[in-house]
Amino acid sequence: MTAANSDLRAGEQIADLPASSDASVYFLGRLRTPWSERSQCPRRGDAETGPLCRVELDPRWREALAGLHRLRHLEILYWMHLARRDLVMQNPKSRGELFGTFALRSPMRPNPISSSVVTLVSIEAEGLVVRGLDCIDGTPLIDIKPMHCPMWPEHQDAVGRL
C-alpha cells in the first residue's frame, strides 16, 4: 500500500519495507459490522456489550466450523487492509506520546493483522454472529480460533484441551 508521508504525525518514523514478502494469506470471508468508516469504529470491541456483527465465511471453509458450538469465546484474526505497514514509531492521538509499533495494538504494523476476542452468539449457514468486533464493514477475515487466555483460569477450564 502506498501511503502519503504528509499523513505522518509529529515524531512518527517509517522503515523501508522489504523488497519482497515471505508468505501469502488467503482471505476466508468478510466481517460485517455497523461501521462503514474507520472514524466510526470503536477503539476496542466489547465482547459483552458490543453490537451484533457477522463473520461471513466463504463456502470453501464452512465445514471447518464443526464443533464451534462448544465454545463461548473466540479469537478472530483479520487483515487491516486500509492500514499503512511502514510505521515503526507512532504518535497515537489518544496518548500524546511516541511509541514503537510493537508497544501498540494499532492497526498500522508491518503485518496488519488484528485479533479480537468475541463472544459467539450463534452459528448460521453462512458463518457466525458475534459480539466484540471493532473494524469497518467488509474487513477481510483470516482466522477463527478458540480463545486462549492463560491468565483467566475459568476460561482455561471451559476450553479444556482444545
Added chain:
Amino acid sequence: MTAANSDLRAGEQIADLPASSDASVYFLGRLRTPWSERSQCPRRGDAETGPLCRVELDPRWREALAGLHRLRHLEILYWMHLARRDLVMQNPKSRGELFGTFALRSPMRPNPISSSVVTLVSIEAEGLVVRGLDCIDGTPLIDIKPMHCPMWPEHQDAVGRL
C-alpha cells in the same frame, strides 16, 4: 505447501485451496526456542514456567520495540511454516474425535498463524527474551503486540489504553 494425503488421519477432510492468495506477509525475524523438531514442542507454551526463548528481530524493525519495557505480557504472532493449509476437519491425536479446523488451535489452518501469550523477561539489542513460546526453533515471527485479554481485569489496568 504440498502435503501428502497419505498423512491424513481417519476422518480428516481437506478443501481445495484458492487458486490465488489475497495479501502478503513479511517475516520480521525468527523465534529461537529449545526445540528443533515439532515432536519436541510442548502442546502449549507456559508464560510463567516455560523455558527462556528469544525473539530475534530484523534490524529494520528494532526501533519499533520502543516503549515495550512498560509491558509484562505480550502477544506474539508467528507463521507455522511447516503446517499444511488445506485441512477443514481434523482428528487431533489427543482427542479421539473430529473437529473443524476453526474449533482447534492446531497449527494446520488456511492461514497458519499462531498466537502465544508470553511474559517479557528482558529487552536486548537484537530482540526480546520471553517465556511462553511453544514452536520449533527458527519459526518466522510476524507480529508483537501488547497482550489484551478482556476477561482479565488486572491486565486491562496494566496495559491501560495502549
